[in-house]
Amino acid sequence: MHETRDAGNGAQCAIRACLPGDAAALAELYRRSVGHFGPRAYSPAQVAAWAGGISAEKIAACCGDGRHVAVAVAPDDTLLGWGDLEQDGHVDFLYCAPEAEGRRVGSALYDTLETHARAAGMARLYVEASELARHLFERRGFLLLRRNELIVNGVAIHNFSMEKWLTATRGECAG
Secondary structure: OEEEEEOOOOOEEEEEEOOHHHHHHHHHHHHHHHHHHHHHOOOHHHHHHHHOOOOHHHHHHHHOOOOEEEEEEOOOOOEEEEEEEOOOOEEOOEEEOHHHOOOOHHHHHHHHHHHHHHHOOOOEEEEEEOOOOHHHHHHOOOEEEEEEEEEEOOEEEEEEEEEEEOOOOOOOOOO
16 A cells, blocks of 8 residues: 555655564654653653553564554655554554654544545444544544543553444444
8 A cells, every 4th residue: 555645734645554674663753752742741751651662573563463554654755653453443553753743644644544444344443542642533533432541661641542433333324
């Protein structure tokens, strides 16, 4: 898959599948993203705990376990962001590089994941969204289910369980 989307402000990004050699760079992008955006809603201790929750090995495993992993790249192949969609409709990761801020890269990635979910016949998407990502998901039609209080690497932090039905739910007509 290699599609070009307008990422806003005249910038273009291509969305492609994760490649075997991407894992280390995607882990670094994750850490930079959390380090840059995280302080807007979380304490320094929370940001440090959150940023430490990924490794290149974990991302390599994600890229090979059957989930759909989409990577956004600039025209010069600079990584701008990435997201994934597990086979049960779970969006586990959606992260953008600091330099992609305001360029709608996160929106382009999410749209790619939802398109894949619909093509695969998934009925529902769900996510545990950070304070920062919550608004992106709300704008995409996700409903807030609950606030989660977690301990990550020994530090208390919160996120939000959210879901979006792609097909009619029980008791509704799909007309």
